[in-house]
Amino acid sequence: MLLHPPVEPMLAQARERLPGAGALAGGLGFEPKFDGHRAILFTPAGAGEPVLLQSRRGALIQRNFPDLVAAARQLPPGLVLDGELVVWTEGRLSFEALQRRAVAGSRAVPALAVEMPAHFIAFDVLQTGEVLLGRAYSERRAMLEALFTDHGLAPPWTLCPMSLDPTVAQGWMESWTEVQGVEGCVIKGLAQPYTPGRRGWVKVRRRHTIEAVIGAVTGSLQRPQLLVLGRYDTGGRLRAVGRTTVLKPEAARQLAGHLEQAAPGHPWTGVRFTAAWGSRELLDALLVVPELVAEIAADTSIDKGGAYRHPLRFIRLRLDVTPADVPLFGEGARPADG
Known part of the structure; x- marks a missing residue:
């Protein structure tokens, strides 16, 4: 059976520092943590079905992001992506602009979609016509990368960077977090399945705040x-x-x-x-x-x-x-x- 909202996202537990190399059997993958809103995107599995965008807490929010709904026409059917909603304005990620879009009334939505276009940073794929929750993160990541390559996906779709090298992650913590909107790292076990609602990942913020x-x-x-x-x-x-x-x-x-x-x-x-x-x-x-x-x-x-x-x-x-x-x-x- 295919996935339908609401789907509980897999979550991360906060830690103060990056885990050591031997922290999890099977190896680790490191991703930069972007300062946006968590969202799950569903493309239609059949004719006449709508594009759906779900918030972390299960609410359907596609009404506020018509620009992403329109752009989803370039995505294959029956796809479910997990990722981060962000708004890029004046050369930086703006959490304030994203908040404004998320709470806007229906009359303001069209103008804000033009003024403050949203981007979707995809970091996981949960379905590609078949449910992938039980697959290892390393497999899902390979399928996500293939999706971007095979379909030539471009903004507003962005593939979240990922590295297997903890020294690269440390570099992100020391340099990328100086960029407004990038606040740390998320660490995932390469062998981990996607377990909705479970805090199976680790997130580390650089503690300016x-x-x-x-x-x-x-x-x-x-x-x-x-x-x-x-x-x-x-x-x-x-x-x-x-x-x-x-x-x-x-x-x-x-x-x-x-x-x-x-x-x-x-x-x-x-x-x-x-x-x-x-x-x-x-x-x-x-x-x-x-x-x-x-x-x-x-x-x-x-x-x-x-x-x-x-x-x-x-x-x-x-x-x-x-x-x-x-x-x-x-x-x-x-x-x-x-």
Whole structure:
């Protein structure tokens, strides 16, 4: 039976550094990690069927990407590709432009498709008229490369680079991640089948920034002033890691439409938060549902308990990831001297 949406994508677990050469029997493949939205593309298997584009969470989003739907006419029937949606503007990958396209109303979609055309970076093939989930990654990769060669695929279709050489991957971590929109590496076992919903891959981001879960805010849900952030520990407990500096008006507006006040039973019920590391001044914090992930900039000053000594700087809201994608509390952290 052929695949139909929703198909759960295979996922990756976050790690702080690249695995060693002997980390997985059968060898490893390394791919650069692009800063976009995960998507699965389905071409029609029969006459009259539509092109479908599925988000990571299972929603059908082809309405917002008519440019990709039109370009899919050059793809063979019954094809299912896994990859990353990105938007390239002004010589760089723009996550902000992609977010704008993803949430645009129907009237704005046609103009945005022209102004901000989307690209699909394919890194796996799940079906080519037959389901390939049980095939090894190395086989699927060879079939994906053959697809691009045999059909002469060109933008908006892009074949994700892949290398078997860990030194090449290290080079990506040191140089490619200086390019906005390329944020690290994904590591896959060459012998691995594609297992939907399983975190069988590994992803490593170069840590100019980190992610954390929003557990509380000051101010109000409509006008948040700063965020109190946390990470889950190995026991499933949400542990506070720090607070942000005062949010800029644009950031506060971005967050306002997504924050939701927590119901009784929040992990931080009864907890009091101080205004700064080592301070006795308490924050008047409002607990929120801990389902949103923030990308933040942080220095290396971490206390022995795993919390950041200095205020964190909010960069953006990551609607494309979940708390399960955030590294665990204390993972990769080194306490500051003194």
